[in-house]
Amino acid sequence: MREDDPLTALRNVSRTIHEQVDQAYSGFTLSDATSYGAFLQAHGRVLPQVERWLKGAPDLPHWQERTVYLQRDLTELGHALPEQLDWQPPSGAGATLGALYVLEGSxxxxxxxxxxVGEGLPRTYLSAGHEKGGWPAFLQILRDRLGNADRIYRQSVMDGVSSTFDLFRRAAVRG
Structure with missing residues (x-):
């Protein structure tokens, strides 16, 4: 990958917030039912509202919602979807693409x-991977759009990335 590759630039700029999210979720033990339930509830404070926002967005690459899988796993563990965190999605033209990058990476x-995930615990949500070739195809679309975009569009993609990562981080630390 070239140094001037816009996707590499996006990853470099988002590295710190991504590491903060990874750190926030590192305290969960997925083999333990209680901790795993808390992990899924943290995701439940974020995923449904971000997916609702993305459903209304024009011109996004193909993606599949996972809220139903998350809700199913939470129900099996005896939990409902938790209350969503307060969040004001960014408004730029590329913000939804940035948010989708975070969800697809997730x-x-x-x-x-x-x-x-511990033996006997539900894992439908975490197991809902990409269709064959889906992640590389998404990254190519993202790279193409960033490469053909102006600075304002690129910044709005980054705003979507940062805002969505931060929402996941806040959900984990709220625990």
Whole structure:
């Protein structure tokens, strides 16, 4: 990947907030039913509202919602979807694409985390990976759009990334 690749630039700029999110979620033990339930509830404070926002967005690449899977796993653990955190989505033209980047990356990470889920615990949400070739295809669309965009659009994508990562971080620390 070239240094001037816009996707590399996006990853570099978002690295700190991404690391903060990873740190916030590192305290959950997915093999323990109580901790895993808290992990899913943290996601439940974020995912439904971000997905609702994305449903109304024009011109997004194909994606599949996961709220129903999250709700199913929470129900199986005896929990309802928790109250959503207060959040004001960014308004720029590329903000939804940035938020989708975070959700699709979460989907990829969830697939890897599903192996840590304790025996007998539901893992439908974390196991809901991409269709074959879905992640590279999404990244190519993102790279193309960023590469053909002006500075204002690129910043709005970054605003969507930062805002969504921060929402996930706040949900984890609220625990």
């Amino acid at each position: 989907r990829l990470g969830g697939k890897m985390l599903s192996a840590q």
